Amino acid sequence: MKKTVVLFIIGALVLIATGFWIFSGSSPVEPAELVSLFVIVLVVAFALFVGYKRLTSVKKGEPAEDEMSKKIMHKTSSLSYYISLYWWLTLMYFSDKLNFETHTIIGAGILGMAVIFAVCWLVFNFRGVRNE
Amino acid sequence: MNNRIREFRARYNLTQEDLAKKVNVRRETIVFLEKNKYNPSLKLAYDIARVFEVKIEEIFYFN
Numbered sequence: 001m002k003k004t005v006v007l008f009i010i011g012a013l014v015l016i017a018t019g020f021w022i023f024s025g026s027s028p029v030e031p032a033e034l035v036s037l038f039v040i041v042l043v044v045a046f047a048l049f050v051g052y053k054r055l056t057s058v059k060k061g062e063p064a065e066d067e068m069s070k071k072i073m074h075k076t077s078s079l080s081y082y083i084s085l086y087w088w089l090t091l092m093y094f095s096d097k098l099n100f101e102t103h104t105i106i107g108a109g110i111l112g113m114a115v116i117f118a119v120c121w122l123v124f125n126f127r128g129v130r131n132e
Numbered sequence: 133m134n135n136r137i138r139e140f141r142a143r144y145n146l147t148q149e150d151l152a153k154k155v156n157v158r159r160e161t162i163v164f165l166e167k168n169k170y171n172p173s174l175k176l177a178y179d180i181a182r183v184f185e186v187k188i189e190e191i192f193y194f195n
Binding site: 057060061062063066067068069071127128129130131 | 149152153156157158159160161164167168169170171172173175176
């Protein structure tokens with residue numbers, strides 16, 4: 001239950017920080033920033049979805065986490081870490097070619113990692129974990 | 133590994149939710165088990181067998 005509350009709090013904080021970032025700037029929002037905004041909203045939506053699933057399980061009298069959800073999270077973490085290494089390598093390669101600013105590359109790296117994690121989680125949730 | 137959880141559940145007139153509560157897992161886990169998308173731990177297999185009052189190998193088997 002504590003984990004779920006923390007998940008919701010982090011989601012809210014990310015949304016508030018994103019709101020500040022968007023509305024505090026004097027210049028209009030650029031297309032590249034819009035992409036970042038879209039990815040942030042997507043990642044927060046994913047976190048809220050996971051939190052909502054946990055809450056509904058608890059309300060039904062089931063555990064918020066069980067051995068399968070833990071195994072899915074474990075496999076998701078290891079696979080997404082592995083893919084993220086290649087994501088950072090790709091970013092490093094293109095940063096030399098296209099002359100991106102440092103903060104743009106770091107932002108793309110972190111947001112990319114979050115998206116990779118969400119995609120891996122979805123894959124394992126639909127495909128299952130048979131370990132065979 | 134395959135299983136006959138659905139068959140035993142029908143025999144005991146249990147819903148997926150009932151079985152999930154009895155073995156202290158989420159309903160999703162029972163759904164995945166029945167679809168053969170997840171192989172349970174030995175403890176979960178034992179708990180399920182105990183609910184149906186049979187041996188583990190009567191529920192879980194290899195092709």
